[in-house]
Amino acid sequence: MLLKQMKYFITVVDCHSFTEATEQCFISQSAISQQIKWWRVVFMNNVVHFNMILEINQLLKENNIEYSIHGVGGCTCGGLELRQDGKSNPTDKILEIINGSLKNHWIYVQENKNQPGFLTVHSKFDKKP
Structure with missing residues (x-):
């Protein structure tokens, strides 16, 4: 699962667009948003905000x-x-x-x-x- 999540995250970054990333990854926008949320939680735990x-x-x-x-x-x-x-x-x-x-x-x-x-x-x- 981690590799898939990483792929989705990188695709969104490369595309600068959730819509385009969902088309390239063949998943819904809500699904890719959930994956990005997961990464945000992981990264935000490593920062002092x-x-x-x-x-x-x-x-x-x-x-x-x-x-x-x-x-x-x-x-x-x-x-x-x-x-x-x-x-x-x-x-x-x-x-x-x-x-x-x-x-x-x-x-x-x-x-x-x-x-x-x-x-x-x-x-x-x-x-x-």
Whole structure:
């Protein structure tokens, strides 16, 4: 099934059109939409999106952690910036809270040793450095 789903996804991308992709794949538009929805669910589980950032920041506040996270460059693909908004807290404690909130997703964050104050987002399928 996975190969078929991948074929449908690639066909939609190549055609830039659901209608044309359904004609090429000989399936209904609702069927191809379901396949694309499946891929969206898989891929969205690997990204930190805006609502997750809001939830994590709220969780930090509830734990009296005076830090907040922000997407680097307006998105999370470049990582996350950890900003101190008040008193200092150990980074390990902050990471424990953040990763605890991400436990149901396929990602985790680590401190970027080369850039203090920045967190990198990793897939749980990757080997930990």
